[in-house]
Amino acid sequence: xxxxxxxxxxxxxxxxxxxxxxxxxxxxxxxxxxxxxxxxxxxxxxxxxxxxxxxxxxxxxxxxxxxxxxxxxxxxxxxxxxxxxxxxxxxxxxxxxxxxxxxxxxxxxxxxxxxxxxxxxxxxxxxxxxxxxxxxxxxxxxxxxxxxxxxxxxxxxxxxxxxxxxxxxxxxxxxxxxxxxxxxxxxxxxxxxxxxxxxxxxxxxxxxxxxxxxxxxxxxxxxxxxxxxxxxxxxxxxxxxxxxxxxxxxxxxxxxxxxxxxxxxxxxxxxxxxxxxxxxxxxxxxxxxxxxxxxxxxxxxxxxxxxxxxxxxxxxxxxxxxxxxxxxxxxxxxxxxxxxxxxxxxxxxxxxxxxxxxxxxxxxxxxxxxxxxxxxxx
Ligand SMILES: Cc1cc2nc3c(=O)[nH]c(=O)nc-3n(C[C@H](O)[C@H](O)[C@H](O)COP(=O)(O)OP(=O)(O)OC[C@H]3O[C@@H](n4cnc5c(N)ncnc54)[C@H](O)[C@@H]3O)c2cc1C
Numbered sequence: 123x124x125x126x127x128x129x130x131x132x133x134x135x136x137x138x139x140x141x142x143x144x145x146x147x148x149x150x151x152x153x154x155x156x157x158x159x160x161x162x163x164x165x166x167x168x169x170x171x172x173x174x175x176x177x178x179x180x181x182x183x184x185x186x187x188x189x190x191x192x193x194x195x196x197x198x199x200x201x202x203x204x205x206x207x208x209x210x211x212x213x214x215x216x217x218x219x220x221x222x223x224x225x226x227x228x229x230x231x232x233x234x235x236x237x238x239x240x241x242x243x244x245x246x247x248x249x250x251x252x253x254x255x256x257x258x259x260x261x262x263x264x265x266x267x268x269x270x271x272x273x274x275x276x277x278x279x280x281x282x283x284x285x286x287x288x289x290x291x292x293x294x295x296x297x298x299x300x301x302x303x304x305x306x307x308x309x310x311x312x313x314x315x316x317x318x319x320x321x322x323x324x325x326x327x328x329x330x331x332x333x334x335x336x337x338x339x340x341x342x343x344x345x346x347x348x349x350x351x352x353x354x355x356x357x358x359x360x361x362x363x364x365x366x367x368x369x370x371x372x373x374x375x376x377x378x379x380x381x382x383x384x385x386x387x388x389x390x391x392x393x394x395x396x397x398x399x400x401x402x403x404x405x406x407x408x409x410x411x412x413x414x415x416x417x418x419x420x421x422x423x424x425x426x427x428x429x430x431x432x433x434x435x436x437x438x439x440x441x442x443x444x445x446x447x448x449x450x451x452x453x454x455x456x457x458x459x460x461x462x463x464x465x466x467x468x469x470x471x472x473x474x475x476x477x478x479x480x481x482x483x484x485x486x487x488x489x490x491x492x493x494x495x496x497x498x499x500x
Contacts, residue, residue: 150202153327168239182238188424199373203476204327210366216243223347244285257298302352313338324476371444378455416444442490445480
């Protein structure tokens with residue numbers, strides 16, 4: 123067992139940390155305050171090859187491994203959870219299903235521009251009546267001649283308002299799971315529009331929107347995979363997506379830890395830095411240990427994926443542990459900052475609001491426990 127990063131992984135880490143410090147961190151508070159999508163960061167991440175890290179070079183990506191992708195996502199999340207969520211979504215949710223299930227034509231038309239950062243995507247699975255239970259999807263796609271006609275609404279879709287190409291799951295049959303199919307929809311398609319834009323607690327630099335489909339006609343060539351394969355496409359995409367979310371959580375935990383160490387050395391009470399108090403030291407020690415434990419689970423899941431082994435349970439474990447511990451670490455970071463940590467002057471306030479989402483999307487913590495328990499009991 124080798125716990126060392128390769129030279130290439132270390133190089134990626136240092137390059138992304140430098141980019142995050144110089145370009146992402148200065149915008150983090152502003153995009154949160156103004157609920158603004160950091161389009162300039164998206165463009166720059168595209169230029170650096172970060173939006174298609176997991177896509178082979180022949181399809182416009184950088185062709186790196188999943189461990190490198192996990193490292194890069196964590197480095198961005200260390201300074202800005204919103205931007206990290208956009209990076210994670212671009213790779214795992216937007217590019218991966220087309221890479222895995224797309225035809226050569228679909229890859230050339232949709233994946234190549236997405237992986238090279240010229241276009242952006244989104245992953246439209248959730249509906250009002252279908253959250254954890256995607257078998258409850260009601261959006262329909264009916265084949266009429268050479269076209270599928272899509273009708274229905276999707277809810278809570280990250281980046282649905284900025285996406286050029288949307289991956290959308292709709293019902294082509296009655297069976298809750300085998301009746302689902304996946305489709306690629308271009309944003310200009312008649313019958314597609316963006317509905318409600320959510321106002322959120324955190325990751326306010328990511329747009330979360332409703333997608334509306336009213337007699338939205340797409341060519342039948344835009345079916346992704348086969349009819350009835352939608353459930354499998356969704357679940358396998360989320361397996362990889364959970365590595366990205368775990369990476370976001372590890373990055374936030376690391377950011378909170380570093381800010382807390384620094385603050386505790388600067389803040390003086392009772393005539394000395396608060397870092398002299400054992401109560402603070404123990405918190406810092408726990409935060410550091412928990413962050414490292416989450417990172418090891420993350421790297422293990424990513425390394426299993428890189429080796430082509432099954433990794434569903436490991437990615438669920440990584441997401442479950444990393445997201446729950448990162449929430450605790452962010453709350454502890456605010457505690458260490460005292461009243462100042464509750465103000466917008468300090469980044470830990472934003473991190474505490476941002477971090478909660480990692481326990482919710484791409485499968486709640488309860489759903490991760492379900493996945494893990496199933497693998498134990500099968
Ligand atoms: C900011 C944000 C961004 C999002 N981005 C996207 C996106 O890009 N694409 C997309 O498709 N979706 C997206 N979602 C949706 C997200 O994936 C869902 O909100 C999530 O899967 C939970 O579904 P739900 O909200 O309907 O909760 P519900 O499924 O209604 O769950 C409510 C509660 O019940 C629990 N529960 C449900 N079923 C079980 C069970 N069997 N056992 C035990 N407990 C259970 C849940 O864990 C939760 O605690 C996003 C959501 C948010 C908030």
